[in-house]
Every structure is written in structure tokens, then in C-alpha cells.
Amino acid sequence: xxxxxxxxxxxxxxxxxxxxxxxxxxxxxxxxxxxxxxxxxxxxxxxxxxxxxxxxxxxxxxxxxxxxxxxxxxxxxxxxxxxxxxxxxxxxxxxxxxxxxxxx
Amino acid sequence: xxxxxxxxxxxxxxxxxxxxxxxxxxxxxxxxxxxxxxxxxxxxxxxxxxxxxxxxxxxxxxxxxxxxxxxxxxxxxxxxxxxxxxxxxxxxxxxxxxxxxxxxxxxxxxxxxxxxxxxxxxxxxxxxxxxxxxxxxxxxxxxxxxxxxxxxxxxxxxxxxxxxxxxxxxxxxxxxxxxxxxxxxxxxxxxxxxxxxxxxxxxxxxxxxxxxxxxxxxxxxxx
Numbered sequence: 001x002x003x004x005x006x007x008x009x010x011x012x013x014x015x016x017x018x019x020x021x022x023x024x025x026x027x028x029x030x031x032x033x034x035x036x037x038x039x040x041x042x043x044x045x046x047x048x049x050x051x052x053x054x055x056x057x058x059x060x061x062x063x064x065x066x067x068x069x070x071x072x073x074x075x076x077x078x079x080x081x082x083x084x085x086x087x088x089x090x091x092x093x094x095x096x097x098x099x100x101x102x103x104x
Numbered sequence: 105x106x107x108x109x110x111x112x113x114x115x116x117x118x119x120x121x122x123x124x125x126x127x128x129x130x131x132x133x134x135x136x137x138x139x140x141x142x143x144x145x146x147x148x149x150x151x152x153x154x155x156x157x158x159x160x161x162x163x164x165x166x167x168x169x170x171x172x173x174x175x176x177x178x179x180x181x182x183x184x185x186x187x188x189x190x191x192x193x194x195x196x197x198x199x200x201x202x203x204x205x206x207x208x209x210x211x212x213x214x215x216x217x218x219x220x221x222x223x224x225x226x227x228x229x230x231x232x233x234x235x236x237x238x239x240x241x242x243x244x245x246x247x248x249x250x251x252x253x254x255x256x257x258x259x260x261x262x263x264x265x266x267x268x269x270x271x272x273x274x275x276x277x278x279x280x281x282x283x284x285x286x287x288x289x290x291x292x293x294x295x296x297x298x299x300x301x302x303x304x305x306x307x308x309x310x311x312x313x314x315x316x317x318x319x320x321x322x323x324x325x326x327x
Contacts, residue, residue: 008145008309012152020156027161028169033286034105034260036168040282041274046110048267051207053109058202061159077159080197081152087193088151092144095135 009089016081021074024061105173105256105287106198106213109206113267120263121211127219128192131185142312143182150178150305151190155197162293170290175218176252177298179225180232180245181305181313187225191218216259221252232302233314242299249295250288257287 031039038044057064058076066072112120154174161169174194178187195214198204205213228248231241261283265276306313 005141005145008142008149008312012145012149015149015153016156019153020159024156024159027159027171028163030161030163030167030169032105032161033168033170033257033283033290034107036286037261037279037283041279042271043111043264043269043274046108047269048110048113050109050111050209053200053203053207056201060203076202077156080159080202081156083197083201084155084194085148085152087197088190089144089148091189091193092139092147095132096139096141096144
């Protein structure tokens with residue numbers, strides 16, 4: 001891995017910590033656009049049978065073991081950002097390798 | 105704007121899963137031609153940024169909040185196919201790990217927050233990859249941000265309507281009016297934030313944003 005790429009990935013970690021871990025704690029607790037719409041027109045209750053997400057360590061954007069509060073939110077924000085980056089670097093690597101294999 | 109679990113009827117979510125699945129497959133087929141080794145870290149970092157930024161709800165109007173969609177931004181920086189892959193990955197993580205967006209609604213959410221805004225972003229992209237992006241790039245990005253959010257909001261409303269999830273006394277036009285009025289203001293923020301972030305990323309990592317092989321040359325080589 002080049003220094004260039006290492007610096008970029010480090011930037012991703014910083015973004016995850018600052019935006020996902022810290023800034024998100026100060027997010028507005030108001031309903032978001034779709035939730036507000038559903039309240040306004042009276043469509044807040046699900047009417048169909050959905051598919052349950054697997055039970056895991058996070059309850060919405062909080063780490064369950066930490067309850068609510070700053071650290072529960074920060075853990076979720078950082079973990080989520082890093083999970084997304086991990087998935088994409090893995091996928092990107094696969095696609096890059098495939099390109100290298102098909103090039104003459 | 106994530107549609108939660110239990111709001112879409114099986115025919116609607118099934119159709120949207122098929123549509124978004126096809127778009128994702130097409131994006132995966134198109135993507136390798138655009139991947140160079142600098143684009144991969146940019147994909148990862150921008151994915152992390154959009155995930156994190158979606159957690160930061162800002163207040164708009166009275167008693168409402170909005171957050172960045174990000175598909176439009178990704179479309180500009182990465183081109184539509186890679187942007188669709190990044191948004192798909194974010195939505196899967198949000199749905200499976202954080203219960204944000206119903207699992208069965210993944211296709212619908214990928215369409216409204218991924219595919220459509222990513223395509224609008226991809227259309228605006230070439231204004232920014234020119235040597236000196238001018239005022240035109242600013243204007244089209246601001247307007248494009250609004251258009252991309254309204255397109256998603258309109259799609260979500262239609263899907264809820266077709267699923268029978270809106271009360272009988274609500275007309276479709278009325279519902280679209282309420283939903284799109286709220287999202288007009290979210291779109292304004294989307295446009296402004298996108299201009300700022302695109303300018304920042306171009307300032308620090310321009311070579312990762314610009315295609316290593318310009319479009320015209322790539323076409324010639326393929327012919």
C-alpha cells in the first residue's frame with residue numbers, strides 16, 4: 001500500500017471519529033423529513049409484515065451495552081463508518097484486481 | 105428518508121428489490137473500467153463520510169430535521185456506477201446493523217437514496233472534472249442537489265401510496281405536496297453541502313477524482 005493510500009484511509013478514520021463519533025451527538029432530535037411527513041398525514045403505523053433485522057449489538061445508533069448518551073452514540077458512529085469503509089476497500093480491491101487481470 | 109419495516113407491500117418492495125438489484129449488477133459490471141488504485145481509497149473514505157454525515161440531523165422548518173443524502177455527492181466525485189455501489193453498501197450496513205430502514209425496503213431505499221441521486225450526480229460530474237470548473241458547476245450542483253432530494257422524496261411517497269400505507273383520506277397530490285415541501289428545504293442544504301465538499305475534495309485529492317484515462321481516449325481505445 002502506498003503512503004498516499006495510507007494517508008487517505010487515515011483521513012477516513014478521522015472523518016468517522018469526528019463526524020460519526022462527535023458531531024452526530026449534537027444532531028437534531030426532531031423527526032426527519034420522512035418521519036415528519038408520516039406524522040403529518042397520519043401514516044406512522046406499519047400496515048404490512050416486514051422483515052426483522054438480525055439482533056445485534058446496536059439499537060439504532062447506540063451501542064446497547066452503553067445505553068444512550070455520548071459514548072453509546074460515538075461507538076455506533078465510529079463502528080458504522082469503519083464498517084462501511086472496510087466493506088468498500090474490500091470490494092474495491094476485488095474490482096481492482098479483476099481489472100488488472102483482464103487488462104492486456 | 106429511510107423507509108422503515110412494514111410500510112411497503114410485498115409486490116412493491118419485491119419490484120424495487122429487482123430494479124435496484126439490476127442497477128447494482130450493472131454498476132458492478134461498469135465499475136472496473138473506472139477503477140484505478142487511487143479511486144479505491146477515495147471510495148472508502150467518502151463512504152465513511154456519507155455514513156457519518158447521515159447521522160448528523162440538522163434542524164429545518166419547525167420541528168423537523170434533515171440530513172445529507174450523499175448519493176448526489178458520491179455521483180459527482182466517483183461517477184454513477186461507483187457511487188451506486190457505495191450507497192448500496194451504506195444502506196446495507198444501516199439496515200442490518202443499525203435498524204435504519206427496513207430490511208425488505210432495502211431495494212426501495214437504494215433506489216430513492218442511491219440510484220436516482222447517484223445518476224443526477226453523475227450527470228453533473230463532468231462540469232467539475234474540467235480543468236477550471238466555473239460558475240456553471242456551482243449552479244448545476246446546487247440545483248442538482250435539490251432535484252436529487254426531491255426525486256427521492258417523490259419516489260418514496262409514490263411507493264408508500266402504492267403500498268396502501270397512506271390513510272384513505274389523503275390524496276396523492278396532497279401527500280406529494282407535504283413530502284416535497286419538506287424535502288425542498290433539505291435539498292437546499294444538500295446542494296450547499298455538496299458544493300462545499302466537492303470543492304474541498306478537489307482541492308486535496310483532485311487526482312483521485314479525475315479519471316486517469318479521459319472519457320474520449322477510453323472510447324477510442326475501446327473502439
